[in-house]
Amino acid sequence: MKTIALIAHDGKKADILQFANDNKKVLAKCKLIATRTTGKLMKEKVGLKVKCYMSGPMGGDAEIAALVANKKVHAVIFITDPLDAHPHDPDIHGLLRVCNVHNIPLATNIATAQMIISRKGLFSDEGMME
Numbered sequence: 542m543k544t545i546a547l548i549a550h551d552g553k554k555a556d557i558l559q560f561a562n563d564n565k566k567v568l569a570k571c572k573l574i575a576t577r578t579t580g581k582l583m584k585e586k587v588g589l590k591v592k593c594y595m596s597g598p599m600g601g602d603a604e605i606a607a608l609v610a611n612k613k614v615h616a617v618i619f620i621t622d623p624l625d626a627h628p629h630d631p632d633i634h635g636l637l638r639v640c641n642v643h644n645i646p647l648a649t650n651i652a653t654a655q656m657i658i659s660r661k662g663l664f665s666d667e668g669m670m671e
Contacts, residue, residue, distance in 0.1 A: 543615040545658075546605045547575040547583060548597065548636075550622035554582060557620045560651050561587045567658050574608070576601035602632040606639040616646040618654040 549557035561568055561583055573591040575583060580593035595601035608614045617640050640647040648654035
């Protein structure tokens with residue numbers, strides 16, 4: 542079973558919820574992990590089973606980065622808000638860096654997230670990861 546991390550900045554929560562609703566069938570087949578607020582919303586608003594870590598500002602981004610570094614995550618969907626400042630920017634950039642270092646598919650917007658889980662993408666039977 543593939544593991545996917547779901548994270549969204551506050552200004553992008555509605556976007557990731559819409560994405561999850563639109564792709565609920567595919568996401569339900571995955572092991573989902575998320576930072577606290579995103580995960581709680583996924584459970585309550587979409588009905589997906591999600592393991593929640595700390596909120597991003599409290600260290601959740603770093604927790605997920607550690608899982609990526611230990612090869613326990615197959616993809617990260619982190620819908621960022623590029624127009625807003627974030628006090629935990631070092632953790633955010635650390636997570637993005639770890640994904641790039643370990644060649645883990647990373648989406649920072651909905652268009653890329655859709656490509657990752659598409660019929661020919663990562664989570665398909667013909668997907669690129671085992």
